[in-house]
Amino acid sequence: NIFFILSLRYRIDTSEQALFNFFVGGTICVLDCGGVEFEDGEEVYDAIGGLLQGSSADCKNEDDIRDICQQMFNTLKLYRPDLDLCFSPVNFIHFFFHTPPQTVDARKLEKAEAKLKQKQGRRNERDSQKTTSPLVLEEASASQASSKKDSRVDLSGKNRTYDIRIENFDVSFGERSLLQAAELSLSTGRRYGLIGRNGLGKTTLLKMLASRSLRVPAHITILHVEQEVAGDDTGALQSVLESDTVREGLLTEERLLNARIANGTAEGMETVRLSEIYAKLEEIEADKAPARASIILCGLGFSPKMQTLTTKEFSGGWRMRLALARALFAKPDLLLLDEPTNMLDVRAILWLENYLQTWQTTILVVSHDRNFLNAVVTDIIHLHSQRLESYRGDYENFVKTKEDRLKNQQREYEAQFQYREHIQVFIDRFRYNANRAAQVQSKLKLLEKLPELKPLEKETEVTLKFPDNFEKLSPPVLQLDEVEFYYNTDQRLFTQLSVSADLESRICIVGENGAGKSTMLKLLMGELTPVNGIRHAHRNLKIGYFSQHHVDQLDLNVCSIELLLNKFPGRNEEEYRHQLGGYGITGELATRPVASLSGGQKSRVAFAQMTMPCPNFYILDEPTNHLDMETIEALAKALNKFKGGVVLVSHDERLIRLVCRELWVCEHGNVRRVEGGFDEYRDILQEQFRKEGYL
Incomplete structure (x- = not known):
């Protein structure tokens, strides 16, 4: 008898290799190789076909040998080289030949081993090239049916309307179609909210408009707040002023003409031109521009001192605020905003809501902040099923009309x-x-x-679940007592900070950016050590942490399954897929590079990673950034059902109202509890705006 035994032992170490054991008569032939070496049954035949043929007098038929090799290859396909996983128990394939045992031909065995080693060398070379080559991501593209009449009108310069209508266009990302035969109509002066599930193409659509890959009339100015301001020696206030290119151009020309007049080299027409410039500057109220820019910066959280700093002195988050301030000051004909509230605290969001309510030109904003949409937009555009549907009114009206x-x-x-x-x-x-x-x-x-009968299209319900199979912990579970903390002695963040939380806690921390919210979370987790005071944590406390910069902490070059495998080795692929599936990362999404996922999908991967060890206490820093509204609702339900403790920093009013029982305001080196909850905090901010003249 000949027995082929394929040992598929669970392993992670890539230096280990599976052994193919061929029991030929009483002889054991060991080929030092793995299932990854073979790409098809023909390669198995090339490697060991001669060996099998020489081991049996009854099995000389080449077709029989090829059939045996194909069966071996089919079994080897259980091996997953992309994850370096081998699955469960030992598999046996038995091939019976009713002949006396034969002696293995040593030369044939040596030849087979040489072939496999050569194959291994070629594969190692290819793998080396893969690891050194940069990750190539898919690119977005757009196409639309063109009208010769519209093109002629646009080129002639006679098209003076500021309404935008784009018909019959497609948008794709790589090979994936995001929009097909879609239509988009934007009327001047209206404020549109673009909504839809994560990964459907909202951000891609904004980019196609900003790059004019979709045809927008040439005279319409577009500003897309996407990238942070470059860090250089330009002051923050001056950076905002420079965004008004018309004003800057007139001022530059004025300086040049005045210099020529002072030198006595000016001509008569230049004096006339200078008069025209002065008239134009007066018309656009250029002298009031610094005050207007300062008000915008103050509303977005820049103190008078911060406005004098250079852009290179700000962090990335603050430079994104500068980019938003520049766009608001420049007043383009079409303003494109992608999740503007992600970079803002509650105070700045409230100011932005009030500011945009009086916006005169057209806005298209992608946002998953339900309250922000209700406060700002006049229309909703819903992206689903590769098309766009328009609704008049705010988000609440959209929900009712859609139902x-x-x-x-x-x-x-x-x-x-x-x-x-x-x-x-x-x-x-x-x-x-x-x-x-x-x-x-x-x-x-x-x-x-009769027209084709199509069943009603229903979006799948989003569900999240935080595992809570743990024992109750007696309080106090987590506590800071008389804590003092500072990064340097000139700037003390906290003095006499005393807070506590237990497994029943649902606490939200709010406050302006820079007040110390994230620092406080790190003190609670024990990542930072108090200068004075005590941090107490229950010995069985197990904290799950979600960082507002979670995307920066993910390995973007691997797929989601590999991400969990590297973080939590020792489980099979099905467990990783099940964990990701609980957060909406299913099917091919789980095998795509993390870098190719949308912002919301990356957040879901981060949730799957955070909950894998089953913590009994969650500390969440801005968990709703990039999540769609359905996922935010699902997150709120999951947190309410969770039997452990929750402390979160959030600016999302909807999540705060749905989840939190306590509201802590972080300010002036301490934390105070607001008894009236979010309503009281909102009223306090509105009163501050009135006193400071921002409303």
């Missing part, structure tokens, strides 16, 4: 279905009745002419 539409569509579907059934019953009843043949044929033709 009414779905109900009407369901009623129409049911009525059409019943009508079809009624016709079909008649056809079935009289199909073989000669006297009714004409009527049956008429009914059949009627069925053919």
